[in-house]
Amino acid sequence: MIEVTVEDRAGGRTRFAARPGERLLHAGLAAGLGLPYECATGTCGSCRATVTEGDVGSLWADAPGRRVCRRPGEILMCQSAAAGGALSLKLPTAFRDRREPECRSLSGRLSSFRRFTAEIGTFSVELDEPVEHLPGQFALISAPGVEGPRAYSMTGNPSTEPRLDFLARLSGPGKLTPRLFSNALEGREVEVFGPLGRAALRPEDDRPFVAIAGGSGVAGMLSIVEAALARGHFDRHPSRLVFGLRSMEGSYLLDRLSEFVRLSGGLFRTTVAFSDEAPDPEFEAIFPDLEFTTGYVHDVVRSGLSSISADRPICFVAGPPPMVDATMRMLVVEGKVSPAEIRFDRFG
Amino acid sequence: MTASDDFAWEPLDDVDDLEVGDRRELSLASGKLVLVMRTETGLHASCADCPHQDTPLAEGMLDGSVLTCPLHFWQWDVTTGEPLGVAELPLEIFELKQEDGRWWIGMRR
Structure with missing residues (x-):
């Protein structure tokens, strides 16, 4: 095993062990460290660190996230492995609190x-x-x-x-x-x-939520809604999903979302927004438990922004980067929602 | 009180047309990139890149005196550089002064 020392921005210092060839991010997270990351697959650049001692091997030299590595010694921990000998890393951010289950x-x-x-x-x-x-x-x-x-x-x-x-x-x-x-x-x-990932529903969450999903970003929302149903969350806190799709023909999982709405007794609402076309009345009739509209999800959410500002729900946002960025801009700038209240995942 | 002699002053052109809410990235004669913004309280200048991941802050959002990075939504009060919300680091703010109708930006020596 290779000993890796990590120092964060605040000067906090800790150690973990990595196998030769093991991804540094994986080894650190598995050791319970609050290392920074977002996508963990080389795209976002959030797990940047500077090698201050020792050598690492790059597992993906052309990773898109390497655009943030502009200075000597900077690496992405998710795409680097300890190469042998002691290794020291310096983080540009502070260690995060670990509130999620162990990796x-x-x-x-x-x-x-x-x-x-x-x-x-x-x-x-x-x-x-x-x-x-x-x-x-x-x-x-x-x-x-x-x-x-x-x-x-x-x-x-x-x-x-x-x-x-x-x-x-x-x-x-x-x-x-x-x-x-x-x-x-x-x-x-x-x-x-x-x-x-940190865009998660936590056991202590006792507030309504607004889940905003674009395309396959709905995946994690399915898990959140199913868990919320199981714990009776909607009886105390009516909540909402806005699900953005391109077209009726390309839609999916609407039967499962309909079931969620029925199981919640209508306390969980789902709005499906088609960006490329207006919903057909015949199509809408197939899914009477769902609400349909036209437009981009952030525009649909904007129309209900006054209730978000008043109710202070947890906001979950997941989807492709342009959708997440447009939604975040709208929530933060127009809705004056603190980024600390928004849990987001960009799917690159 | 900070003495003016503590700073190396460089001229800051191309900022007079900035209106409230506008921001512009400028390259100083020294090669340093800065972000100049106008809020209701006047003109302000900060480092051009986010202290987190070096994201150009000219692509961020300025709302009142709150500047938001577009990548991870770190926020600061641009009048003081104080971090807000999820930001972990302050934003470097530069002194500005106006003399003889021209704006100058001060880099600490």
Whole structure:
């Protein structure tokens, strides 16, 4: 094992051990450290650190997130591994409080891939043992023969079953999702690292929430709503989901959202916003429990901003970066919502 | 009180047209990048990049005296540099003065 010393901006210093070749972010998180990260897959740049002593190997030299590494010695901890000998890192931020379940690496088998549209599907990983997570968190999945891990959000209410359910979107340069969609990986062994992410519903949350999801960003919201239903959250705090999709033809999971609305007795409301077309009355009639509208999700949320300002709900925001950024700008600038009240995940 | 001699002053051109709510990234003669903003209380100048991830703050949002970084939504009061909300670090603020109808920005020596 390689000893890694980490110093944060405030001068706090701690140590963890990493195996040769192990991703530094994974090793640190698994050791219980509050290291900074967001995507954990090399895109966002949030896990930047400076190597002050020792050497690291880069696992993805062209990672998009490396654009933030502009000075000598700067690395992304999610895409770097200890190369041997003692290693010292310096963080540009403070250690975060760890309020989420411990991260760890587990093995499991892929199963139950189900395709909803040309680019959206769900699948499960049957684990060797259960893993604790919060509703709204995600995990990294690595498959043999597929370079690098890929992030997927858990869609179910956390349970003691040794299984995790995920939503997958076929897009971008990732190599794992296309193989899921071609059913080439059914039954294959995979490694799961997690749980990750802070855009989660916590046990102590006792306020209404507004969940704002674009496309596959709805994955974590499914988990949050299911968990909220199970704990009777909506009886005390009526809450809402705004789900942005492009078109009726490309829609998915509306039957499951309808069921959530029914189970809540209408105390949980869902508005589906189509960006590219107006909802057809015949389509709306298929899902009488849902509300439909036209426009981008941030515009739909803007129309209800006065109630957000008055009720001070928890705001969950997840989806592609342009959608998350537009929604955050609207909430922060127009709604005067403190960023501390918003839990967001950008899906690169 | 800070003496004016504590600063190296550089001229700051191209700011007179800034209206309340406007901000502009400027490159000083020394090569340093700064962000100049106008609020209801006047003209203010800060470092151009977020102290968190070096994101250009010209792409952020200025609302009253609150500047918000567009990447992780760190916020500051631009009149003092005080961190707000989720920000973990203060924002470096530069002295400004107007002499003979021209704006100057002071870099601490």
